[in-house]
Amino acid sequence: MTKSVVFMFSGQGSQYYHMGRELYNKQPVFREWMQTFDRVACEMLGVSLIEIIYDDAKTKGSTFDRLQHAHPALYMVQFALAQVLIAQGLRPDFVLGTSLGETVAAAVAGAMAAEDLLRLVNGQARLVESSCEPGGMIAILHDPRLYEEEPMLYCFSELASVNYDSHFVVAGYERNLECIMKYLKAEGILFQALPVTRAFHSSCLEPAREQYAEMLQHVACRQLQFPMVSCVHGEVIHQLASGYFWDAARQPIQFPAALRSLESAGPCLYLDLGPTGTLNHFVKSNLPAGSPSRHAAVLTPFQQDLHHLEAVLDRWHSG
Numbered sequence: 001m002t003k004s005v006v007f008m009f010s011g012q013g014s015q016y017y018h019m020g021r022e023l024y025n026k027q028p029v030f031r032e033w034m035q036t037f038d039r040v041a042c043e044m045l046g047v048s049l050i051e052i053i054y055d056d057a058k059t060k061g062s063t064f065d066r067l068q069h070a071h072p073a074l075y076m077v078q079f080a081l082a083q084v085l086i087a088q089g090l091r092p093d094f095v096l097g098t099s100l101g102e103t104v105a106a107a108v109a110g111a112m113a114a115e116d117l118l119r120l121v122n123g124q125a126r127l128v129e130s131s132c133e134p135g136g137m138i139a140i141l142h143d144p145r146l147y148e149e150e151p152m153l154y155c156f157s158e159l160a161s162v163n164y165d166s167h168f169v170v171a172g173y174e175r176n177l178e179c180i181m182k183y184l185k186a187e188g189i190l191f192q193a194l195p196v197t198r199a200f201h202s203s204c205l206e207p208a209r210e211q212y213a214e215m216l217q218h219v220a221c222r223q224l225q226f227p228m229v230s231c232v233h234g235e236v237i238h239q240l241a242s243g244y245f246w247d248a249a250r251q252p253i254q255f256p257a258a259l260r261s262l263e264s265a266g267p268c269l270y271l272d273l274g275p276t277g278t279l280n281h282f283v284k285s286n287l288p289a290g291s292p293s294r295h296a297a298v299l300t301p302f303q304q305d306l307h308h309l310e311a312v313l314d315r316w317h318s319g
Helices: 021-026 028-045 049-053 067-087 100-108 114-131 145-149 174-187 203-216 244-250 255-263 278-286 305-318
Strands: 004-009 094-097 135-140 158-164 167-173 191-193 228-230 235-237 268-272 294-297
Touching: 004 067, 004 100, 004 278, 021 028, 021 067, 021 305, 028 049, 028 067, 028 114, 049 067, 067 100, 067 114, 067 305, 094 100, 094 255, 100 114, 100 228, 100 244, 114 203, 114 244, 135 174, 145 167, 158 255, 158 278, 167 174, 167 203, 174 191, 203 244, 228 255, 235 255, 255 278, 268 278, 268 305, 278 294, 294 305
Parallel strands: 004 094, 004 268, 094 228, 268 294
Antiparallel strands: 135 167, 135 191, 158 167, 228 235
């Protein structure tokens, strides 16, 4: 049975130093795109993002949360990896992104020139850092209904994403999240504070809305080359308006709904091109029992990127 190929891209919180380093060192298409983007980054920021991402003084466990570095770095790595697969003949039937990953998906689908979307990513990071109070996001391993039932959650945070039936994310200001983490720890509920400095997918971003809308007035999207599975709307879309890039940062993520829209059309091969393989895990946790769909990731913090890349290509060639 033929499976539709879905390229998936993740957002803030999935970044780490040295992501994709083996590919940068040994894969020429990946390296060429990273260097192309780095020239744009140097114009925007006055620094080399390649030198920042692959800084030998940093470990994969070092905090990588400066938005004006992490935002474009995530975009660069994921787009470059997609081009590696496309150069090998593996083209997506659909693209799907969560949060910042929606912009990567739009770039791969041809909504705008990849370099122009990198500039837009940088502009968003700059505005959010300058306009919005510090905040954060917490991934909680529990039934999402807890959010509606627990005042500590719904009074002091906003629901940013439901990823599957035992995993959701809340966003809010720093002072409120500290109280929430104390509550979760006292209740024995597993959680993880994401490496982000702003509360994406919440009203905490509203101070950046007006200036970002002005920036988006100068953005014109082309017809998409591949259908895009929107985690804003939870369905397949074929055209983007410029305002979509604000919605992708501000609105809650609807990953399960997006996945259901794909599964309803037939089996898929889901390829997670994010740095951590997080979406690969989310797919596994959402697929219904007996689904013929398959899923795989290329990058992980544990390296072996070339090995995983070859395994993905072998799986695609074998059907």
